Amino acid sequence: MHTAEELSKVLKVLADPTRLTMLKQMQDGEQCACSFVDCFDISQPAISRHLKMMRQAGLLLERRDKQWIHYRLNEASPFYSIVVDLLGQVEMIDASCDCDAECAI
């Protein structure tokens, strides 16, 4: 149970097609930040800021491996079930564009 203020803050984070798609991809497992840079037609700094916003909202966890940073959904977030429910309503367009095997932007 959340206040309207709390929920609206999280919804603001979710209310972006790029971020929704990123989250959807993370449902398939951990994603390297560089894979997002590959996937979307926006700059690397833009991707970085989308990730930061979701991290600050408590929706993501990160794991550093050498120079790569891998992001995943934070299942302990109080909003995790809401995120999962919403992502269940999202259809994926371009299926896969991960570069996890060999990260090289």
Add this chain to the structure above:
Amino acid sequence: MHTAEELSKVLKVLADPTRLTMLKQMQDGEQCACSFVDCFDISQPAISRHLKMMRQAGLLLERRDKQWIHYRLNEASPFYSIVVDLLGQVEMIDASCDCDAECAI
């Protein structure tokens, strides 16, 4: 099932504490616009624009009765179940401030 673009547009409409609270109140039944003006510490034009935004997103239906306009949730909206689910996560703060019996701003 919706595209990320479609869903993000609706989430943008939902991502506001005033609008979330208005929607929550409409779950209790039709609400006269003037009751919202009573409830919130924002101007009447601001209320009017919030309502317009939700109407344009297909989330609301309106019914005119004399000079009063009553708004209610649009159960036929493709996003209705999402709205209901989200509202289920919202706790109401100030219980009731309706003026439906005698509308007089």
Add this chain to the structure above:
DNA sequence: AGGTTATATAACGGTTTTGTTATACACGGA
């Protein structure tokens, strides 16, 4: 018709969002 009430629209301003480019930081390898 004229006045009152309810709602909507117009015009404006401050803040937030979201992209960009340029630059800094972190890490690994020759």
Add this chain to the structure above:
DNA sequence: TCCGTGTATAACAAAACCGTTATATAACCT
């Protein structure tokens, strides 16, 4: 230590958001 790769931050600009006040429109009532 220097260079390349991956990621983050800074500074900026355009657009959207959300409030305000002023004004218009719609409906009711005498």
